[in-house]
Amino acid sequence: MQGRVLTKILGCFWLVCSGLSYSGNAEQGAKVFQACQSCHAIGAGADHLVGPHLNNLFGRVAGSLDNFNYSAGLRAAGANGMSWDAEHLDAYIENPIALVRETSMRFAGLASAEDRNNLIAFLRANSVGPSDIPESLPTSIPRDPDVDPQILAITGDPEYGEYLASECMTCHQSDGADRGIPSIVGWPTKQFVIVMHAYKSTARPNPVMQMIAANLADEDIAALAAYFEKQQ
Numbered sequence: 001m002q003g004r005v006l007t008k009i010l011g012c013f014w015l016v017c018s019g020l021s022y023s024g025n026a027e028q029g030a031k032v033f034q035a036c037q038s039c040h041a042i043g044a045g046a047d048h049l050v051g052p053h054l055n056n057l058f059g060r061v062a063g064s065l066d067n068f069n070y071s072a073g074l075r076a077a078g079a080n081g082m083s084w085d086a087e088h089l090d091a092y093i094e095n096p097i098a099l100v101r102e103t104s105m106r107f108a109g110l111a112s113a114e115d116r117n118n119l120i121a122f123l124r125a126n127s128v129g130p131s132d133i134p135e136s137l138p139t140s141i142p143r144d145p146d147v148d149p150q151i152l153a154i155t156g157d158p159e160y161g162e163y164l165a166s167e168c169m170t171c172h173q174s175d176g177a178d179r180g181i182p183s184i185v186g187w188p189t190k191q192f193v194i195v196m197h198a199y200k201s202t203a204r205p206n207p208v209m210q211m212i213a214a215n216l217a218d219e220d221i222a223a224l225a226a227y228f229e230k231q232q
């Protein structure tokens, strides 16, 4: 987390002070891609494996390729207008289920911001017209799904959370799965807080949840997380 923040500060620094944009190293990124290779093919003739092929990823609507059986969550993200750019790729590769509800990509995530940035440069190089695709970082800051460590450190009050939760239960009943409404009980608080802030920052595209999260203060989200963690 700290490394990530540092990279960004440097990115802004470069942009503002020298006019250079920050950029990953695609050759290094090809090595990082080894972490993806067991499930994803890329390059000439690449086809779907466990995961979809990753050619021409930039600008591609999430979950949109023919002949691949995506999760409902990834398809819903695409239907809500999410397409792959540097900021969404960064979030997904760092922590897949923080960005996409119930994604079927079973991958723990790449913690190193440098590795992710190099990997994104490699994926960009394997897209059509890479020179037309903006570099990652500085512009991405306003929609960043990363959560400030101080926000993650807030201890929520589960009783207040219970009071706030009545609004949530109009949709999030335990049997809502068929309507695309996931269960939200029993989550670790940290992951819950990250996900709520991903809606708040609009990195997660669902408009209903974006509106709900926008009306919640950091303390409200912490309280809800504390309450729902204890429910079964």
Ligand code: HEC
Residues within 6 Å of the ligand: 033, 035, 036, 037, 038, 039, 040, 050, 051, 052, 054, 057, 061, 062, 063, 064, 065, 069, 070, 071, 072, 073, 074, 084, 089, 092, 093, 100, 102, 103, 104, 105, 106, 107, 110, 119
């Ligand atoms: C264990 C297998 C596995 C690994 C490892 C894995 N993925 Fe995936 N990936 C998947 C699956 C399965 C999906 C489909 C997810 C869904 O439908 O929710 C997916 C989806 C994706 C998508 C969305 C593509 C689209 O068409 O919308 C991207 C981007 C992606 N993976 C990138 C990566 C990168 C980059 C890595 C390496 C850092 C990686 N994945 C590692 C299995 C994997």
Ligand code: HEC
Residues within 6 Å of the ligand: 073, 076, 077, 097, 100, 101, 102, 164, 165, 167, 168, 169, 170, 171, 172, 180, 181, 182, 183, 184, 192, 195, 196, 204, 205, 206, 208, 209, 212, 224
């Ligand atoms: C009007 C219906 C509605 C209400 C009210 C609602 N939600 Fe949601 N919620 C949804 C839908 C639909 C999704 C799936 C969105 C998506 O695809 O990203 C969702 C997703 C979520 C997720 C992500 C689950 C996952 O598996 O990734 C969390 C967490 C969540 N809601 C929390 C809440 C909380 C907390 C409240 C109350 C403050 C609330 N929701 C109120 C409809 C609702």
